[in-house]
Amino acid sequence: MLSEQSAATVRATLPAVAAAIGEITERFYAGLFAAHRALLRDLFNRGNQAAGTQRQALAGSIAAFATHLVEHPDQRPDAMLGRIAHKHASLGVTPEQYEVVHEHLFAAIADVLGEAVTPEVAAAWGEVYWLMANALIAIEKRLYEESGEPGRRDWEVVERIPETADVTTFRLRPVDGGPVTGFRAGQYVSVGVELPDGAHQIRQYSLTGAPETTVRQISVKRVHGGTTPEGEVSNHLHARVHEGSVLRLSAPYGDLVLDEAPDGTTTPLLLASAGIGVTPMVAMLAHLAESGHRAPVTVVHGDRSPADHALRTDHEAYAAKLPDAAVHFWYEQEAPQGTRTGLVDLADVPVAPGTRAYLCGPLPFMRAVRAQLVERGVSPADIHYEVFGPDLWLAR
Template structure:
């Protein structure tokens, strides 16, 4: 993939670029939004920008991709590219936007590294960028085609809210039907849609929410957790949805995307979630129940308390319909009588995990890291552990 000359240059300069990539991405976003303020208003997540998490994610993906190219010259990191491409497709990213990113990213590299960016270095990293960009463009084009959409809208359509249920104090579930009369899109259990709303200041912000329900339903359902910022800004879109969206409201949704999708299989499964990460697991469980999955299914969930465990009734009901399922709930603040060994953080020591298990994880990054480590210790192959990150993928940022 990467030419031999460029590979040698990237290998030699990767430590310097890696050390400066955080500053490079900060400069990049400053330049990009100064030149194109509408991108911050109508495309990029303003909360993630304010918190700096999107910058960390971009830095991590660049460093991870470059490292993979020099360590595996005849391969490409398909899993990472697929995850990014699905997020981009849900936002309606168009091929021409990669040239805009290139312009401001390479200007930022030159500003930060100065004279170290020789023509040879610039050419090598330019090759890295376009290898990644063109791979993403190709994947995104295929994803758009799957939804019969060749434009740059991500398949967005109007959907009417037909029911709102407040699952917990901070989680509201919305059932939606097409407002345009067209059929529901196909999707796989575990995928998400992007919801775009117009905020009071005129900004059109977009967030991803997992579909809560199996394919084949006459409706789509999403569950939205209201984000209380604390040290970071409150979630703009989640708070808007909680405060303003009721039965009869119309929302703009993308087509379904996401690479954490349950594959047709008869192998043992483990579905582990924490907090609002439960949403894709509910879709998977319902689908497994409807399709008569016979192999063992281990259900793991962690939450602060039973009262904060959104969709708990669905969690238990769908698991109960399976031929061979075991349910394990951990709570930091449990009800009286809750097992002591299921109090606090998830500990899989006493949880049987069948040989050949395929695992799906969704929740905060520390939770997923801890569960992944425990599963590997129990003999689950790393390639059989799949995860979904809500928001910027900081797993890569912390591993790079």
């Protein structure tokens, strides 16, 4: 994939670039938004930019991709690329935007590293960038073609359901009255709104429940301020969007989906979530219940309290429809009989050989559960995850 000459140059300069990648990405975004202010208003998540998490995610992905190229020259990190491509497709990223990113990213590299960026170094890292960019462009083109929906579409809110004090479910029907295509359990849609200052911001929300022919359903947690910026879009949806309101949705995307391999009906599954990470798991359970899944399913969830456990009724009801399901709930407060107190701990949870696991929730939760599963003999290749927001797994 990477030419021998470029591989040698990247290998030699990778430590210096990796050490400076945080400053590089900070300057990259500053230059990008100075030249293209509309991108921050209408495409990039302003909350993630303020918190610095998008810079961390970009830095981690670039470093991980370059490291993979020099350590495994005959392979491509398709799992990482696929995850990024799904997010880009949901946002409507175009091939032309990769040219814009290249311009400002390499200006930032030259600005930070100075004279160390010789023509040979610039050419080698340019090769790294375009290998990654062209791979993403190709994957995104395929995703657009497979989506079955023409770009973004207007959807009317037909029902608003309060789930908890901070989580609301919105049921939506297409304004044009056209058909609603199916989705794979675990996928999300991008939701676009116009905020009071005129900005058009986009956020991703998991589709909950089983696929239906006339409506789609999302459950949104209101993000309060504090250690992270207050959620602009989630608060807007909670405060201003009611029955009759119109939202603009993308087609469904996302790679945290149940494996449809021929042995899918015999593979033991473990679905672990915490907080609002429950949303894709409820969709998976709905799919398993409707498809007649008969293999063991272990359901794991952690939350602050039963009152904070969004979609708890659906969580329990879909699991109850499965012939071989075990449900384990942990609550930090007010744990009722039959549940556990504290944080999720798999020490006493049976994990069948050959289990395939799906995780969604805060990053510390997923790291802890993954470590416990690996200790119990689950193959790392059989542990799949979804991060809400920028994927910081590679950045730490």
